[in-house]
Amino acid sequence: EDQVTQSPEALRLQEGESSSLNCSYTVSGLRGLFWYRQDPGKGPEFLFTLYSAGEEKEKERLKATLTKKESFLHITAPKPEDSATYLCAVHPQGGSEKLVFGKGTKLTVNP
């Protein structure tokens, strides 16, 4: 069964304190891995797509990387407005179009 596990479940950082969120996945094959940001009571907001091991994508203070078994979302010098839940999702191979989501990491950045 396709599975996505994110860690930690929650992370508290001070403003400017860099860190990484982890997403490990077990799938029969990977078509793509996606990172989303979700604010309370809102829908997931697309951040990045990664397709192959070694690929990296960057956007402002965020950088996503991908290996054969996991992905990392690195947050450099975070600000309070980066506080949100970060979701990882995979598109498994095999013809399914659905996204399989992890439970997310709730990030809180204190000023």
Added chain:
Amino acid sequence: EPEVTQTPSHQVTQMGQEVILRCVPISNHLYFYWYRQILGQKVEFLVSFYNNEISEKSEIFDDQFSVERPDGSNFTLKIRSTKLEDSAMYFCASEPDSYNEQFFGPGTRLTVL
């Protein structure tokens, strides 16, 4: 920037009642989805819709659920007889082509009393 919209933002209903959740996907997108998220849990896939028919559905999507694209712009999810356990956030998503990023709407919070 184009976005997915959903109405209503919050729906309260009595158990056994029918509800219809509405979505307007991004224009020119080809694939449409419904997901749900029970409070504190993962986002779960319900159904995908392409070329005016269901292309995939999960075990959650039983006979009580149906989807429609009645007029080429709206995309609806109907729950025929709601249960307490249907209480959740329901998200619509659309995708320009297969295996691309899916763009999500803001969600409808469904509360079944």
